[in-house]
Amino acid sequence: MSQGRSEICVAILDGPVDRAHPCFQGSDLTVLPTLVPQAARSDGSMSGHGTHVASIIFGQSEGGIPGIAPRCRGLIVPVFADDRCSATQLDLARGIEQAANAGAHIINLSGGQLTDFGEAEGWLENAVRICQERNILLVAAAGNDGCECLHVPAALPSVLAVGAMDARGHPLDFSNWGSKYKTQGILAPGEQILGAKPGGGTERLNGTSFAAPIVSGVAALLLSLQIERGETPDPARVRQILLQSALPCNVDLPADTQRCLAGKLNIPGAITLLTGGNMSDELQAATATGVEPSGGCGCGGGLVADAPAPAQEGLLQPATIPEAAVIPSNTVQSFTSTPTQLSTMTSANNSNAVTPSQAPSDLASSQLVYALGTLGYDFGSEARRDTFKQLMPAFALGGGVMVPANPYDARQMADYLASDISEARSLIWTLNIELTPVYAIDPKGPFARETYLALQELLAGQIQPEHDDDYIERVSIPGVLSGRTVKLFSGQVVPVIETQSTRGVYGWKVNSLVNAAFAEVQAVTEGADRDAMSRTLDSFLNRIYYDLRNLGTTSQDRALNFSVTNAFQAASTFSQAVAQGMELDSITVEKSPFCRMDSDCWDVKLKFFDPENSRRAKKIFRFTIDVSDLIPVTLGEVKSWSSPY
Structure with a gap:
């Protein structure tokens, strides 16, 4: 039975993890430096939460906690500190980008922030977008508020949300539900989940925080199975398979099944879809063989041996669940800053x-x-x-x-x-x-x-x-x-x-830039409109600063940000479009197919449209930026062409 492959990397964004716990002996775990102290405290609520979550995936059988994917590689990215028990969306965005840059295939987020409509700050939206572009699966807890309400990042597009169910396959009372979860969320065991305690020993906890790593672990095994079949690991496909194979809730549940999200975790069905089998034959077998785990994680399909049951949720706020649950203070329900100390980041x-x-x-x-x-x-x-x-x-x-x-x-x-x-x-x-x-x-x-x-x-x-x-x-x-x-x-x-x-x-001396750019446009086209030039430049600069704001750590974000400082070159390039009354429509960044050896090149594309004539062809300008050095540099001349789209 597969225990995962070392080629597959799962990142845990949570509290500090006690890697000295016996269950982690023999595991391949690396701690990334963050704004949170790496050392786990035996009395720390977030250390307890992070250690428990990590053990569900990476626990070794010899240590008393058989994890779901113990042979996969792990990244520990502390984002919740014991002295605060919460984080900002900015803190989480930093952690996601760190995990992405370090090569994670899956990122587990056993936490979230309650929102009105599933909206998130630009930092977090950008980090999630980066994961989608790089085909990294984000698995996030749905929240423990017990209401039709949404947490971020679980409610963001491309994220796989995880709710909690009991041993009978019924949604637990504290597990959140909502319209977005209905299409991008599944239920996994989340009651009395076995996990490690900092300093040694084990405990059983409840919540969507612990259901999430069960799904992350199963996803890691499915990616490992792809490797064993000679395929390229595809996290986006695994996400689709997990959602598509999910089983409907039990017939004895109330008529309103929204609390079931898209369905229950179905490991045999997921394997069938992954290997090209017949799903219709698998549905009955899955139900009969224990996809609704009773004390276990439902990995009875043969993928994992003795895998632990589901777990608790909640952290970007580690989740609030009823007092009867075993998680006394693992409830963080709003973001505050989490000051801590960062250790060595560059090697x-x-x-x-x-x-x-x-x-x-x-x-x-x-x-x-x-x-x-x-x-x-x-x-x-x-x-x-x-x-x-x-x-x-x-x-x-x-x-x-x-x-x-x-x-x-x-x-x-x-x-x-x-x-x-x-x-x-x-x-x-x-x-x-x-x-x-x-x-x-x-x-x-x-x-x-x-x-x-x-x-x-x-x-x-x-x-x-x-x-x-x-x-x-x-x-x-x-x-x-x-x-x-x-x-x-x-x-x-x-x-x-x-x-x-x-x-x-x-x-950016914007006023001087507008004056210089206007002079450049006038030299190319008579009758240029200075106000139009000013609007276009303002739109270009502010679009990146407000709509596309980022931390400037990924290659594509560095290329995007450098394109702003190169605004004069851009202005002189799209002068013809501006003179013709066209306005900025979109800015995209793509990996460039043309680059020098040992360089890192990206194409920044600006698309312009005619606001008064929607049938007019769009004008696209592309300039290539090499970000392999401390200071990015533009390569070659700016290219332009027309497009009907």
Whole structure:
């Protein structure tokens, strides 16, 4: 009976995991550094949750907890800290992108946030989209609120949602249901699920948090089966098979079967579909042979030996379930920031500063970042804030009245740093997206002073009036994730990116850009409309910043973000379309079929349409960007063509 293949990788986004537990001896588990401490606590609720979830998949028989896919490779990505028991959607998006970049085929999310309509923040939507594009299966708990309500990420398209059922195959009272779950969710055992406790021992817990890893484990075995059949592992197909093979709920259930989601986990039926068998013959056999597990995980189809029963849910908030359940404090129901400490993220090169002269191959083990946002600064503590207040000169109000300096006034701070740039080192510089700090910026290397000067100039530009030609609306920051974190004055913890020089540190002077682009368009086409030019550029810049906002860590996001800093080139390229009254329709990023050796190239495509004539052909512009180095670069000339679609 298959126990999984080492080629298949399953990531667990949860609390810290006690890898010293006997059940993990012999398992292949790797911990990725995050904003949460890696060390599991024996008394930590999130450590208990993460350890339990991980053991359901990776537990070894010799350790007393036979996991569902013990021979598969595991990634442990802590996103819930014991001192907070919750996380932000931004934290989760970081974890998903980390797991995706590390090669996960399946990502298990035993948690979620209750929402009105299954809506999510841009961070999370983007991370889920990346998984869909890379064919990574996201399995997420449906939630333990016991209502017709939705959690994210479970309710997002392409995610496989998991609800909880009892040994009879009935939905448990606390398991959520809803319209979106009806088409993209299945039930799995979620009552009295055996799992590991930090520090040793076992316990049985309830909830959709523990039903989810059962489905993730089964999916890992199906992918392993594909490999054994000589096929390429296809997570999207496995997701479809799990949904298609799901069994209807028992006939003795109430007429309203919405709580059954798309049906119950049917392992024999899934194997039949995967291997090309006859599903109609399998349905009766599946029901008769125990797909409705009684104390087990229903893996009686021969795929897993002695696999544990389902489990509990809930974490992005680890799920709230009735007090009678065995999970006293594993209930986190809203996102708050989870400050913690990050350990080493880059491997061999972490101890050496990455300098601009290093070749791209030297950056292979580093996580490159090319992010967009606005600059901010933070003091970290009241004491540090007060030192600035003491050192900064008094501020003159109207009529010659002098008042004490205000360190929070960006105008005063920019003026102070202009006269003493060395003080910039005492600030925590942040890159913010919509007022949310996402990175701390730490200039390093021989050009650190020049980088601090650039940050001061960009800060000064941000405080200019919006109509001023020197007004800076956005900045771009390239760098390398250092593996360090810093705690802000608010208590939020953010990762630190190290910048090596001023290369790529740009400010968008939108007004100057519009003026320059308009002059470029006029040189090509007479009668160009400056307002149309301004609208098009604003749409281009804001579409990426607001609609396509991202953390700038994946190759495609770095290419997308660099396309914004290359806006002048883009503006001169699509000048003809703009002059003809066409407006921006969409922006897409695709892996480029043409690239140099040892490079990483992506095609950014801009599609324009005529808002006054829907039958007119669309105009498409494509420029190819190589993101293999710290600073992306555009390859070749921009291509353009017309398309009816």
